[in-house]
Amino acid sequence: MPSATSNQILSKGFAAPAATAFSKGRAVKLTANAEEVTPATAVTDKIIGIAVFDVSSAEQAKGKGVTAVVLGEAVMEASALIGIGDLIAPSVNGRAQVAVSTNRVIGVAMEAASGAGKYFKVHLDLPGTILA
Numbered sequence: 001m002p003s004a005t006s007n008q009i010l011s012k013g014f015a016a017p018a019a020t021a022f023s024k025g026r027a028v029k030l031t032a033n034a035e036e037v038t039p040a041t042a043v044t045d046k047i048i049g050i051a052v053f054d055v056s057s058a059e060q061a062k063g064k065g066v067t068a069v070v071l072g073e074a075v076m077e078a079s080a081l082i083g084i085g086d087l088i089a090p091s092v093n094g095r096a097q098v099a100v101s102t103n104r105v106i107g108v109a110m111e112a113a114s115g116a117g118k119y120f121k122v123h124l125d126l127p128g129t130i131l132a
Contacts, residue, residue: 007121009072011052013065022055022066025077025119026094027106037066040094043103046127047090050074069124076122078113085109087131088122096122104128 014037016022027040027047040047049068060066076088079095088096089103096113099105106128113120 007073008069011067011069012049013067014049016055016060016066018061019057020060021057022051022053022060023077023094024051024054025075025096026051027076027090027096028066028068028094037068040090041092043089043092043097044130045090045104047104047106048126050076050122050124051094070126071124073110073121073123074107075119078118078120079116081115082109082113082120084112089128089131096120099131101131103131105131 015035028037028049028051029040029045030048031038049070052067055064055066076096079091079097086109087099087105088107089099091097107122107124110123111120
């Protein structure tokens with residue numbers, strides 16, 4: 001049975017653009033502003049980390065930042081069925097998907113996920129490389 005707990009080596013706090021919501025277990029990327037992240041929106045995004053907690057736009061407007069795992073193992077939300085050992089890429093909504101050519105591989109599945117919305121552990125290799 002998957003443990004869905006992370007083995008973080010390093011997590012970091014980041015600022016976020018106004019009115020931006022974040023979902024735990026989803027990939028985040030840097031913006032043009034120093035120390036600021038936004039949710040990943042493309043399979044080729046350069047991922048800086050995986051959000052640890054949900055942050056609503058209302059919480060973010062009150063100054064709550066985003067904590068992301070940037071090194072080690074992180075818990076990610078799956079976009080579909082994922083097997084142990086599968087190469088992982090971010091989907092267009094920041095969830096994890098099995099990498100295919102032209103995707104940016106950001107890690108390896110350490111556990112299986114039985115389908116969309118399931119959480120599982122990923123060994124991160126950030127910012128990742130494009131799969132040829």
